[in-house]
Amino acid sequence: MTAAPTAGILPAGAWPAYLDGLQEADEYAAIEVAVGLLEAGVPAERVLLDLVAPAQAEVGERWARNEWSVAQEHAATHISERVVAAVAAYANPRPTRGRVVVACMDGEWHALPPRLVAEVLRLRGWQVTFLGASVPAPHLVSYLHRHDAHAVALACALPMRLPHAHRMIEACRRVDVPVVVGGRGFGADGRWARKLGVAWAPGAPSAADLIADERTLRRVPPAELSHLADDEYTSLLKRRGELIDGALAELRERDPGTRDYTPSQMDSTVSDLGYIVDFLAAALYVDDATLFTEFVDWLVEILTSRGVPAPTLGSTLEHYGRVLRDFPRAARFLGAAGSSLARLGGAGVR
Numbered sequence: 001m002t003a004a005p006t007a008g009i010l011p012a013g014a015w016p017a018y019l020d021g022l023q024e025a026d027e028y029a030a031i032e033v034a035v036g037l038l039e040a041g042v043p044a045e046r047v048l049l050d051l052v053a054p055a056q057a058e059v060g061e062r063w064a065r066n067e068w069s070v071a072q073e074h075a076a077t078h079i080s081e082r083v084v085a086a087v088a089a090y091a092n093p094r095p096t097r098g099r100v101v102v103a104c105m106d107g108e109w110h111a112l113p114p115r116l117v118a119e120v121l122r123l124r125g126w127q128v129t130f131l132g133a134s135v136p137a138p139h140l141v142s143y144l145h146r147h148d149a150h151a152v153a154l155a156c157a158l159p160m161r162l163p164h165a166h167r168m169i170e171a172c173r174r175v176d177v178p179v180v181v182g183g184r185g186f187g188a189d190g191r192w193a194r195k196l197g198v199a200w201a202p203g204a205p206s207a208a209d210l211i212a213d214e215r216t217l218r219r220v221p222p223a224e225l226s227h228l229a230d231d232e233y234t235s236l237l238k239r240r241g242e243l244i245d246g247a248l249a250e251l252r253e254r255d256p257g258t259r260d261y262t263p264s265q266m267d268s269t270v271s272d273l274g275y276i277v278d279f280l281a282a283a284l285y286v287d288d289a290t291l292f293t294e295f296v297d298w299l300v301e302i303l304t305s306r307g308v309p310a311p312t313l314g315s316t317l318e319h320y321g322r323v324l325r326d327f328p329r330a331a332r333f334l335g336a337a338g339s340s341l342a343r344l345g346g347a348g349v350r
Contacts, residue, residue: 009042009046009050010037010042010046010050010051011037011040014033014036014037014051015051015055017029017033018030018033018034018051018055019055019058021033021079022055022059022076022079022080023072023076025072025075025076025079026079027078027079027082030079030080030082030083031082031083031086033051034047034051034052034083034086034087035086035087035090037051038087038090038091044087044088044090044091044119044123045120045123045124045204045205047087048084048087048116048119048120048204049116049120049203049204049205052080052083052084052087052116053113053116055080056076056077056080056112056113059073059076059077059080060073064298064301064302064305065305066302066305066306077112080112081112081115084112084115084116084119087119088119088122091123093122093123093125095122095125095126095127095128096125097124097125097126097127097150098126098127098148098149098150099126099127099128099129099147099148099149099150100118100121100126100127100128100129100149100150100151100152100153100211101128101129101131101140101143101144101147101149101151101152101153101177102114102115102117102118102121102128102129102130102131102152102153102154102155103130103131103132103135103140103152103153103154103155104131104132104133104134104135104154104155104156105134105135105154105155105156105161105164105165105168105185106134106135106136106137106161106164106168107134107161107164108133108134108155108156108157108158108161108185109133109134110133110155110157110158110183111132111133111155113155113157113183114130114153114155114182114183115130115132116204117153117155117182117204117207118130118153120204120205120207120208121153121204121207121208121211124208124212126150126208126211129143129147129149131143137164137167137168137171138171140152140168140171140172141171141172141174141175144172144175144177145175149177150178150211150214151177151178151179151180151211151214151217152172152177152178152179152180153179153180153181153182153201153207153211154168154169154172154179154180154181154182155181155182155183155185156181156182156183156184156185156186157183157184157185158184158185159184159185159186159187159192159279159282159283159291159295160185160275160278160279160281160282160295161185161282162185162186162192162196162282162285162286163233163281163282163285165181165185165186165196166196166223166225166285169181169196169198178199178214178217178218179198179199180198180199180200180201180207180210180211180217181193181196181198181199181200181201182200182201182202182203182207186200187291189202190202191288192286192288192291194221194224195223195224195225195286195287195288196223196225196286197220197221197222197223197224198220199216199217199220225285225286225287227287227329228285230328230329232284232327232328232329232330233281233284233285235327236277236280236281236284236324236327236330237281240274240277240278240281243273243277243320243323243324244270244273244274244277246319246323247273247276247316247319247320248269248270248273250315250316250319251269251273251312251315251316254315255312272299272303273316275295275299276295276296276299276316276317276320277320279291279292279295279296280292280320280330280333280334283333284329284330284333287329289332289333289336289337292333292334292336292337293333293336293337293340296313296317296337296340296341297340297341299313300313300341313341314338314341314342317334317337317338317341318338320334321334321335321338
């Protein structure tokens with residue numbers, strides 16, 4: 001679930017000063033900007049949504065463009081978490097409504113966006129329990145058995161986690177707790193949330209409005225997953241290791257220079273090969289080629305910014321296409337991604 005930026009009402013200078021604090025890893029300067037806005041009368045919700053949320057999006061963009069290292073991104077994220085805590089402490093709301101549990105999907109580590117949502121809900125009077133990153137479904141269900149919850153808000157930033165998300169959503173429903181989801185993992189317009197048959201909110205304010213309307217929250221259409229009967233998704237998962245090993249062997253044969261990779265470079269390469277399989281599997285799960293093509297387009301930008309030529313990715317897609325030629329939907333999705341890659345200037349799937 002994302003805390004989407006809204007039309008800003010911040011005074012001039014607040015935004016660049018806050019970004020400077022993040023860039024210089026100056027926690028005190030960043031907190032000073034946020035608290036200064038609160039003392040000037042800017043509502044706490046607006047500080048979270050118009051300052052912290054868009055700044056964190058900018059942090060992600062700078063990492064994607066290879067302008068910031070992973071260490072810089074982590075440092076900035078930690079500072080933003082400290083800022084959120086300072087804003088919450090300053091506002092110090094008291095709950096007047098029921099309990100809402102907010103959590104990340106199992107395997108999902110992007111905890112700041114749902115933390116922002118949790119604080120907005122708290123500001124609106126809800127008693128919020130924030131469970132943080134990567135919450136296993138059994139642990140969440142156990143918590144719901146012990147604590148009566150009005151609703152559960154689940155966050156997913158990566159579409160490859162959608163199959164896990166669906167299992168987690170169904171687990172919550174089995175204990176009769178309505179669910180609202182959000183985050184980029186469900187698509188910019190919530191299209192994959194609709195596929196899974198779950199209520200979706202594009203940002204913190206809409207999530208708060210939806211949670212307050214229990215009738216609408218519970219009135220969701222059934223999941224649209226009849227395509228899973230072809231067993232392509234399950235079969236692909238069973239072959240995941242084989243696919244990655246084959247792609248790596250083919251890459252080494254095609255580009256002998258990869259044999260001299262450092263352990264770190266090899267780990268990154270194997271991770272990328274795995275991500276391709278995982279995103280393809282998620283696309284099969286929701287039967288939407290755009291999930292996979294959008295990932296490939298994003299991966300091209302990431303690899304290009306790091307000096308890896310796009311044709312390398314095209315060759316890997318070709319390899320997966322040959323191995324999965326008996327998987328009609330997977331082959332079609334790989335072909336669509338190859339065509340998209342060709343438009344971006346790389347070698348596509350033939």
